[in-house]
Amino acid sequence: MNFAFALRRMRRSWRQLAVLLIGICLVTAFFALPPLYVRAMVQSGIRFTLDSAPAERLTLTLINPQPFAPADWSFITAQLGDLVGGLTRIARSAAAFGGFSYQYGEPTTELTPRSEFSFHAYAFSDIEKHLRVLEGRLPMRLAPPDSPERIALTEEERIDKGIGMYSTGDVEAVIGVEAARQSGYGIGTRFAIGEFPANRVVVHIVGIVEAADPDDLLWQGNRRALEGEVIQVGLTDRQYQLAFIVTEGAYSDWIAKATQTLRSGQNNSYVWLIRLNGQAVTADTLSTMRERLKFVVDKLTADYRGLLSANPLLRDLDRYVDQVARTEPPLILLAGAVLLLMLYHLITTVSLYLQTQAEEWAALSSRGASVGQLVRLQALTMLILCVIGAILGAPLALLLLNALWLIGPLGAAQGGAPIAGIPANAYWLSALAAAAAFIMLSAPALPSARRSLAQFKQLAARPPQLPTWRRYALDLILIVVGLGFIARLLFFVEGDLGQTLSLLLDNPPELIQRIVDGAARTGGLSDPFNLLGAGLLLSGMALLWLRLFPALLALISLFTRRSNGLTAPLSIWNVERDPSHYAQLVLLLIGTLALGTAALGLSHTREIGAWAAARAVTGGAVRVVLDGRDAPDLDAWRALPEVRGAESILRVESAQQAGTVSYTLLGLPLQRFSATFPETAQALMPLQGQDIAVRRTFNRQTRQPAEVSVVPAVISERLAREVGAAQRPDRQPLRIGNEAVIELLLPNNTRWPVHFRVMNVVRSFPSLNESQQFLLMEQAHLGRLIFATPATALVVRPVPNEIWLDLPQGAPSAALQAQIAAQTGYQSALYAWESYTDLLREPLPAAVAGMLYAGFWVSLLLSVLDFTFYLAVTARRRALSFAVLRALGWDANQIWALLAVEQTALIAPALVVGIGLGVLLAYVILPFLTLFGSVALSLPSAGLLGVLLALLAAFAALIGAVAWWLRRMEIHRALRLGEE
Numbered sequence: 001m002n003f004a005f006a007l008r009r010m011r012r013s014w015r016q017l018a019v020l021l022i023g024i025c026l027v028t029a030f031f032a033l034p035p036l037y038v039r040a041m042v043q044s045g046i047r048f049t050l051d052s053a054p055a056e057r058l059t060l061t062l063i064n065p066q067p068f069a070p071a072d073w074s075f076i077t078a079q080l081g082d083l084v085g086g087l088t089r090i091a092r093s094a095a096a097f098g099g100f101s102y103q104y105g106e107p108t109t110e111l112t113p114r115s116e117f118s119f120h121a122y123a124f125s126d127i128e129k130h131l132r133v134l135e136g137r138l139p140m141r142l143a144p145p146d147s148p149e150r151i152a153l154t155e156e157e158r159i160d161k162g163i164g165m166y167s168t169g170d171v172e173a174v175i176g177v178e179a180a181r182q183s184g185y186g187i188g189t190r191f192a193i194g195e196f197p198a199n200r201v202v203v204h205i206v207g208i209v210e211a212a213d214p215d216d217l218l219w220q221g222n223r224r225a226l227e228g229e230v231i232q233v234g235l236t237d238r239q240y241q242l243a244f245i246v247t248e249g250a251y252s253d254w255i256a257k258a259t260q261t262l263r264s265g266q267n268n269s270y271v272w273l274i275r276l277n278g279q280a281v282t283a284d285t286l287s288t289m290r291e292r293l294k295f296v297v298d299k300l301t302a303d304y305r306g307l308l309s310a311n312p313l314l315r316d317l318d319r320y321v322d323q324v325a326r327t328e329p330p331l332i333l334l335a336g337a338v339l340l341l342m343l344y345h346l347i348t349t350v351s352l353y354l355q356t357q358a359e360e361w362a363a364l365s366s367r368g369a370s371v372g373q374l375v376r377l378q379a380l381t382m383l384i385l386c387v388i389g390a391i392l393g394a395p396l397a398l399l400l401l402n403a404l405w406l407i408g409p410l411g412a413a414q415g416g417a418p419i420a421g422i423p424a425n426a427y428w429l430s431a432l433a434a435a436a437a438f439i440m441l442s443a444p445a446l447p448s449a450r451r452s453l454a455q456f457k458q459l460a461a462r463p464p465q466l467p468t469w470r471r472y473a474l475d476l477i478l479i480v481v482g483l484g485f486i487a488r489l490l491f492f493v494e495g496d497l498g499q500t501l502s503l504l505l506d507n508p509p510e511l512i513q514r515i516v517d518g519a520a521r522t523g524g525l526s527d528p529f530n531l532l533g534a535g536l537l538l539s540g541m542a543l544l545w546l547r548l549f550p551a552l553l554a555l556i557s558l559f560t561r562r563s564n565g566l567t568a569p570l571s572i573w574n575v576e577r578d579p580s581h582y583a584q585l586v587l588l589l590i591g592t593l594a595l596g597t598a599a600l601g602l603s604h605t606r607e608i609g610a611w612a613a614a615r616a617v618t619g620g621a622v623r624v625v626l627d628g629r630d631a632p633d634l635d636a637w638r639a640l641p642e643v644r645g646a647e648s649i650l651r652v653e654s655a656q657q658a659g660t661v662s663y664t665l666l667g668l669p670l671q672r673f674s675a676t677f678p679e680t681a682q683a684l685m686p687l688q689g690q691d692i693a694v695r696r697t698f699n700r701q702t703r704q705p706a707e708v709s710v711v712p713a714v715i716s717e718r719l720a721r722e723v724g725a726a727q728r729p730d731r732q733p734l735r736i737g738n739e740a741v742i743e744l745l746l747p748n749n750t751r752w753p754v755h756f757r758v759m760n761v762v763r764s765f766p767s768l769n770e771s772q773q774f775l776l777m778e779q780a781h782l783g784r785l786i787f788a789t790p791a792t793a794l795v796v797r798p799v800p801n802e803i804w805l806d807l808p809q810g811a812p813s814a815a816l817q818a819q820i821a822a823q824t825g826y827q828s829a830l831y832a833w834e835s836y837t838d839l840l841r842e843p844l845p846a847a848v849a850g851m852l853y854a855g856f857w858v859s860l861l862l863s864v865l866d867f868t869f870y871l872a873v874t875a876r877r878r879a880l881s882f883a884v885l886r887a888l889g890w891d892a893n894q895i896w897a898l899l900a901v902e903q904t905a906l907i908a909p910a911l912v913v914g915i916g917l918g919v920l921l922a923y924v925i926l927p928f929l930t931l932f933g934s935v936a937l938s939l940p941s942a943g944l945l946g947v948l949l950a951l952l953a954a955f956a957a958l959i960g961a962v963a964w965w966l967r968r969m970e971i972h973r974a975l976r977l978g979e980e
Contacts, residue, residue, distance in 0.1 A: 028393025050278030136207030169204030176226030393430030478540030485533025597918025619767030667782030
């Protein structure tokens with residue numbers, strides 16, 4: 001049996017094999033999807049991050065104490081290519097340096113009086129682009145020290161050329177408006193710089209300038225070039241340091257030497273601001289650009305001792321590379337688990353195909369064909385189909401990705417369009433799926449090839465045998481092994497399986513939170529045993545349902561037999577008499593529904609959790625920072641469009657200073673705040689009805705009795721640990737009921753003691769994370785504390801300085817943002833929507849939900865193909881039975897009713913079990929996605945209804961087509977088909 005014979009058989013059965021080929025292509029396309037999916041999400045994330053990034057995040061800053069060599073720029077452009085967008089060079093003095101009093105015609109010596117100012121020198125490339133001249137002109141490069149123009153042999157020549165002690169300007173410079181005001185210098189002013197007489201340089205001011213673009217990145221670290229600097233000298237005195245700007249040539253000719261100091265020698269910094277082109281970074285070039293960028297910095301660091309670099313883009317690229325490394329393997333593992341279900345689809349289809357070939361195979365076997373020849377015949381046929389599937393898998397995966405981008409959760413969260421092209425590993429995964437399909441599709445040929453014609457006729461007259469999995473109790477084995485892996489996971493959460501099981505029963509969200517917190521111990525989706533346990537458990541439960549399915553039908557038949565009609569009993573009998581055919585179809589329906597339910601549940605839970613997390617980061621849907629001069633008009637804020645509620649907050653933060661602890665106090669209007677922001681109600685409940693307590697104490701400084709106000713407060717866990725360790729005798733964290741005191745450093749360098757009583761301890765609070773030390777209290781209580789200390793009231797205004805707004809979930813309109821910015825006292829605003837969209841771009845949660853969603857649609861298509869194939873194979877048998885019913889007087893409506901009841905008995909239980917297993921699958925996967933805290937699973941009713949309607953519509957269309965075909969078939973034709 002050669003290749004030509006296999007092709008002839010394929011031509012005869014091309015319709016059936018075409019259906020099988022479509023199924024193979026769907027399977028290979030799905031398994032090739034993970035790298036495409038991750039690549040599309042990474043591309044979307046990169047574009048969102050880089051397109052909205054400020055200029056400093058797309059700038060490579062190199063600070064070198066030595067001048068860069070010209071070859072360095074050629075090296076950088078050769079390595080980074082299109083990533084390089086431009087270069088700005090800066091030369092500047094590293095520290096302030098001195099000068100001399102300018103005295104024309106007198107030599108400069110150590111006895112020459114010093115300048116009244118210290119100096120900072122700057123030089124910029126493209127100086128005309130960065131400066132706007134207000135008076136005078138821009139500087140020009142004058143003759144360098146070694147120029148022949150500066151050679152003079154006589155006194156008269158030195159006077160004529162203006163060199164040496166007769167210099168009227170070795171260097172031309174410009175100064176900023178503020179520098180001119182502070183120093184009193186103007187156009188024509190000359191001053192001498194240099195720490196040593198031999199290095200003296202006369203600077204001539206030729207212009208007054210300002211920044212051409214004050215927001216240019218150049219000025220973020222070089223504002224001093226225009227303004228100079230006022231420094232503290234001693235306890236009371238201040239000194240102004242003058243800054244001036246020269247050309248690059250003048251800096252290298254004269255200034256670099258003049259800046260040298262006695263103690264530090266070289267006193268220059270050469271800065272390269274390399275603008276990077278974010279468009280050059282894509283998901284495909286991500287790793288390459290990262291490696292090249294890192295190589296450039298490492299090479300220059302090795303060449304120049306003391307070189308410093310700031311490379312924000314490299315941190316972003318490292319983050320995305322890490323996300324790909326953490327996302328792609330678990331996603332492929334998840335796709336492999338779903339692949340098993342899809343391979344079962346193919347096995348079901350090929351089993352039906354082999355049934356149509358059974359008589360021919362039995363005849364060939366009876367005529368001398370060996371088992372090996374028949375198996376090779378099937379293997380060769382499947383090999384041809386699988387090779388085609390392997391080739392088409394990756395391109396079809398790209399089409400599937402584009403379809404999911406339009407209708408699935410990925411496109412809604414990412415926006416735009418997926419990146420074009422197909423990565424190489426997608427072809428490898430497609431080939432791997434095709435190889436697995438080839439093995440699974442060839443294996444059923446072995447038992448079929450062993451049957452002779454006599455055995456075939458005997459099997460046709462015997463009832464179907466029990467499936468292999470049922471004979472060996474595979475369902476029970478899978479459940480036990482799956483429970484073992486789940487128990488392993490739960491043990492790692494707390495180290496105590498009993499305590500973890502108690503949490504599972506009493507507080508599932510808390511268990512999810514602990515699994516998230518213990519991701520390092522549990523392994524998450526990167527641990528294959530976690531996902532394997534869930535897969536085995538769900539597979540075992542699905543098979544267990546198939547074991548119970550005949551019993552359920554028998555129970556239903558007890559009721560239908562009592563019916564006077566024939567429709568219901570006959571429908572149940574058709575399913576009950578041959579459960580092996582229906583069992584496989586039921587299992588496929590269960591798996592399909594489980595995937596759809598899990599995908600919808602995880603996507604919906606992600607959206608809810610992301611919005612809750614975004615509000616927690618921001619503080620409400622919008623947090624507006626006010627200037628704190630006047631009390632805000634809450635009625636005006638509440639009257640804004642889209643605003644459902646608004647509350648004022650008094651935030652007091654300690655001054656930032658090295659070596660001091662930072663504290664944050666929040667004064668909240670408790671009566672209204674919890675109602676407007678329900679997520680805070682549990683944390684703030686213990687403060688309700690509490691008042692400030694007065695304690696008598698002894699002031700050691702005044703040596704007089706004193707009274708202190710102890711305010712009831714909710715504190716953070718970190719503050720409880722830190723203050724408890726410092727003030728409790730046992731060094732334990734503060735507990736509810738404890739009293740303690742903290743000291744806030746105020747902007748005037750004084751300390752404000754705040755005494756408090758612990759009413760509750762929380763991990764975090766909206767706008768405050770777990771790493772911060774904070775206190776929450778009644779707003780009126782905070783005001784009383786401020787007024788209780790007159791010195792504090794002079795520094796801290798007891799006026800609300802923030803407004804928190806509650807909005808519906810969604811993007812705030814441009815009109816609302818404009819009205820917020822127009823409110824009295826507005827300074828800035830933070831929007832939860834920005835954090836929300838960023839959270840939805842987290843690759844792992846989005847990829848898992850998206851792959852399950854893709855798996856549902858592919859599995860649904862495979863189920864439709866399976867049902868189509870099954871109905872086509874059994875059409876002759878069903879045609880005879882329906883023809884007999886038509887001969888007995890049944891009309892079309894009765895045939896429709898019979899099919900409806902029969903399929904309802906088949907599909908309805910599968911719907912219930914499939915949805916239940918989908919919920920269980922989502923619960924199992926939910927903790928590993930490290931979503932956003934203890935978020936309970938939420939199922940969208942509309943989405944779930946849509947999945948059910950899609951499934952029911954697909955199968956209703958098939959059943960309707962079969963009923964229409966059977967109804968139109970003539971009785972005598974059906975009887976002839978039955979006799980064949």
